[in-house]
Amino acid sequence: MELKNKKWTHDEFNAIRQEVLNQWPTGKDVNFEEAVKYHETIPAKRHFAKRLVKAKKNGETLTQPRAGVALIDEHINLLNFLKKEGEADLLPTTIDSYTRQNQYEACQKGIDESLKAGRSLLNGFPAVNHGVAGVRRVVESVDAPLQVRHGTPDARLLGEITIAAGYTSYEGGGISYNIPYAKSVSLEKTIFDWQYCDRMIGLYAEHGIEINREPFGPLTGTLVPPSVSHAVAIIEGILAAEQGVKNITLGYGQCGNLIQDIAAIKALEQLAEEYMAKHGYGDCVLTTVFHQWMGGFPQDEAKAFGVISWGAATAILAKATKVIVKTPHEALGIPTKEANAQGLRTTKQMINMLKDQAFPLTSELQAEINIIKAETRCILDKVLELGNGDYAVGSVRAFEAGVLDVPFAPSKFSLNKILPARDNNGAVRLFEVGNLPFTPDLVAFHQEKIAERAKAEGRAPSFQMVIDDIYAISKGNLVGRPR
Incomplete structure (x- = not known):
């Protein structure tokens, strides 16, 4: 079949x-x-x-x-x-x-x-x-x-x-x-x-x-x-x-x-x-x-x-x-x-x-919801386009193109071009966007968030941030700050 x-x-x-x-x-x-x-x-x-x-x-x-x-x-x-x-x-x-x-x-x-x-x-x-x-x-x-x-x-x-x-x-x-x-x-x-x-x-x-x-x-x-x-x-x-x-x-x-x-x-x-x-x-x-x-x-x-x-x-x-x-x-x-x-x-x-407490829908929360939705839509819509209207076919082609990409995956079918790192508040952003089909404003958003953290830490944005963040929680922190 x-x-x-x-x-x-x-x-x-x-x-x-x-x-x-x-x-x-x-x-x-x-x-x-x-x-x-x-x-x-x-x-x-x-x-x-x-x-x-x-x-x-x-x-x-x-x-x-x-x-x-x-x-x-x-x-x-x-x-x-x-x-x-x-x-x-x-x-x-x-x-x-x-x-x-x-x-x-x-x-x-x-x-x-x-x-x-x-x-x-x-x-x-x-x-x-x-x-x-x-x-x-x-x-x-x-x-x-x-x-x-x-x-x-x-x-x-x-x-x-x-x-x-x-x-x-x-x-x-x-x-x-x-x-x-x-x-x-x-x-x-x-x-x-x-x-x-x-x-x-x-x-x-x-x-x-x-x-x-x-x-x-x-x-x-x-x-x-x-x-x-x-x-x-x-x-x-x-x-x-x-x-x-x-x-x-x-x-x-x-x-x-x-x-x-x-x-x-x-x-x-x-x-x-x-x-x-x-x-x-x-x-x-x-x-x-x-x-x-x-x-x-x-x-x-x-x-x-x-x-x-x-x-x-x-x-x-x-x-x-x-x-x-x-x-x-x-x-x-x-x-x-x-x-x-x-x-x-x-x-x-x-x-x-x-259980009886509700987290308020603040402007900050709504802005984060909007960012996640915009990014996800970019990916889903491109997968459907690559598959000519078919998500099964599109998923295979999307991984080949890096439109879908999972960080740190063992599979040779994932390009592993994206690199996540935390921003200055600990939210996960992308140090490297890879081939994800984000709009220019979304790419700029990630770059700005990483740059903001780098400035606060007094270092240039680098792969070291990614490494630091991977081990941060096991060492007692959320963000992998330099010592």
């Missing part, structure tokens, strides 16, 4: 489905009709899409951690601990690295070794190997909405198994789970493979089962300008909606400047609703997710709690529908369940304290 942003027919989908299910023996246990009937029995309180709709209506910000271990019983215990001790509203299943690379034989060895050792020797939950029955044990043992979180370029079999087992939310996308995660996987392949995932979820929607979809907003996680992540998020939202997805959560990773971060969430929601309606997807329910700081963390736990608290406060003041919570062990590796719960409780406390 030729890559294009057009809903697959049932015949086109089914022509590929058996090949996908044959990738590993557990695929044979997927039964779509049985899965639909099973989803009909899932109560609303355990249904991701319904919980998000309720939260959006009530102005809530829900909490969700990252978590996953190798063995079923241990994973169940971990999730229940995070719900009880961490007071998590939504729960994840973070998938292991072998599964993300479709290395199921290596995964099985990891499960076997974990059983011998009596503890997890994988960095996540190997859902494909556990199969529908094993994954459903998790679904039936945890009284909360469950989402699959991973980082998989080819996530088709993983999607088939976990959704058939009863998961009600699936994260990822053909751009956001390629460019930040893989070096040599083509965008044509990953966008096509994720169209399969979206069409699968669209088929569930046709049978009355709404599965939430969430593109991965933060991308590479460090100093990603809002307009870049917004453009990718909205494109992936449109690609999902074309395949029949009806409930979509678009995300953004914290940059650290309060005004910019609040503006980013508001601009993302407004732009997404505008572009989805413009392209005929006005019936999709849109929500937002704010990711707490995705860059380097301080090793000192007390300082790490400061970073977590700042992210929690920003999420609730921005009125994001949910927040992905970090732990005080971010700088040290995989956190203990106790540390994970501590991050959740810290976040919940901040949300409860600030």
